[in-house]
Amino acid sequence: MDHEPADPQLAVMYCRISEDREGGGLAVERQRQDCDQLAAQLGLRVVRVYEDNDLSAYSGKPRPDYDAMLNDLRAGMAGTVLAWHTDRLHRSPVELEEYIDVCESRRIATHTVKAGLLDLTTATGRMIARQLGVQARYEVERMIERQKRAREQKIGRGEYCGGPRPFGWESDGETPIPEEIDALNEAADSVLAGASLRSIATDWGQRGIRTSTGAYFEGGSLRRVLLRPRNAGIVVHLGREAGPAIWDAAIEESKWRSVCALLKDPSRIPAASNVRRHLGSGLYVCGPCSSDMKSGSKGTGQKDYHCRANKCVSRDLIKLDDYVQLAIFGRLSRPDAAQLLAERKDPVDVRGAQETMHQARAMLDDFAAALGAGDMDMQEWRTASAAARARLRAAEAELSQAEKVNPVVGLIGAPDLDVRWAALDLSRRRSVLDFLMTVRVFPARPGRQPDGGYWDAGAIQIEWK
Incomplete structure (x- = not known):
């Protein structure tokens, strides 16, 4: 279906530079300057400029300004398109055919700085455009193959392959900060x-x-x-x-x-409803039944810890936490704290695990090479590689257990222990508690206690680990 041709003296300009840096390294601004000179030579009036920066035509991702240009051309905004080269407009045959469909029926001319005039209203012009599109597609695919091979070689040498600056290193990816x-x-x-x-x-x-x-x-x-x-x-x-x-x-x-x-x-x-908000939630143990204790509120609004399973015991939350924290302070302030709280962990053969991982990776590489060369069929590869992957996973799991930082490091014997404790977040405080002790809570004796108060410390049993 033919449409009313737009004024050929009115032009729109399209500029694009992609991440692959094709187009002689030209930035969008440089393309625009060259197209402005071309417009002046042809006596055209540019009514709108479209720019897509760092968007590849080959990738197939949406290009907002390119799509806007096609819509404006369909609406008859201009009768001429200016671009630095045809590969700035499209590198996909599907996109090219859509562009031809828009321009052919509306008699829109395409002028480029490097490839000259494309008259898409003639069979010859469309053939040339398609040939240029095929050539551009070939160049991009060849470039991608070269980049892929270069990347694989760099990976094989353990080198950085580029990208945004990784935290911890300079932009070269190798110089530490x-x-x-x-x-x-x-x-x-x-x-x-x-x-x-x-x-x-x-x-x-x-x-x-x-x-x-x-x-x-x-x-x-x-x-x-x-x-x-x-x-x-x-x-x-x-x-x-x-x-x-x-x-x-x-x-x-x-x-x-x-x-x-x-x-x-x-x-x-954890789910939001299970997030721990108090020091002893899930850690304190009910003395009578050995169930864990959870926090809650009484009808008066006072917070407490109570047995999760059988409601055997209930104690004031604030007073119990204060009592346990004072016990922690006392234990960490003892002269022999460093010896008593030596790190507890099973020894792991780190060097052995690392060597196993290295051997397993080398075996997987050899198996892949043998499969590619035809020296091993798919069934043989599956069987052999499964065993190597199992060794790799086992070594990784062993290494993952090799390090366990003692949660009381930095607290033992500290002169400002109360200040350091206050600076810890709740999760770290809970780790210290869990590392040091088991707190068993029994029902309090009723009435006034021997010290004159009503807090029954004797009903709190602390078992040091």
Whole structure:
């Protein structure tokens, strides 16, 4: 169906530069300057300029200004399109055919700085446009193949493959930033000691530690940063660990895997209704029946801890927490605290686990090469690679248990213990309590106690671990 042709002296201009940097490295502004000169030579009046910056025509992702230009051309805004080259307009045959359909019926001319005039109203002009489109498509695909091969080679050498600056390193991805590396290690230790991601992110914000883009950290963004294999000096390809990197690790691999195991533990992400809001919720034990205790409120509004299962016992929440915290302070202030609270963990053969992982990865690479060369069929590959992957997973699981930071580190013998305790978030305080003691709560004796008060400390039994 033919449409009323628009005024050929009215032109629209389209400029685009993609992330692949095709087009001689020209920026959008440079393209616009060249198109302005072309418009002056042809005596055209540019009525609108469309710009899509850092959007690839090859990728197939929407280009807002390109789509707006087609709609305006359909509405008869202009009779001429100006572009630096045809590959700035389209590199997809489907897009090209849509463009031809719009321009042919409306007799819209396409003038380019590098490819000259394209008359899409003639069979010859359309053939030339399609040939240029095929050539552009071929060049992009060839470029992608070269980039993919170069990336694989860099990954094989353990090199950084580019992208936004990773937190902890300069923009080259390999030069460490000491302040950020220290922050990563501190955060890993804090997570293993029981601190919440939110509290660590808040602390970073107060200290002026920002993301690589200058934003404030939140719990989610901090979690993503801590889970990155690059922190342990490991290169990732297609979402999988691909081998050791040439840059120095920010966090020891065993510690990093422990952090990952902890952060990925489903039990660490409770439902909103199950979030612990008090020191002893789920940790204090009912003396009579050994059920755990939970917090609640009486009819008067006073908060208490009570037996979850049988309602055997109920004690004032604030007084019980204060009593337990004083006991913690006393234990951590003892001269022999460092010896008594030595780290408790099963030894892990870190070097052995790392060597097993290295061997398993090498075997998987050999099996893949044999499959590609035809020396191994698919069934043989599945059987052999399954065993290697099982060894790899077992070694990773062993390493994830190698690091366990004692939650009382930094508290033992501290002269300002009350200040340091107050600075801890609730999750870290609960970790200290759980590490040090089991608190069994029995029913209080009625009436005034021997000390003249009504708080029955004798009904609280603390078992030190």
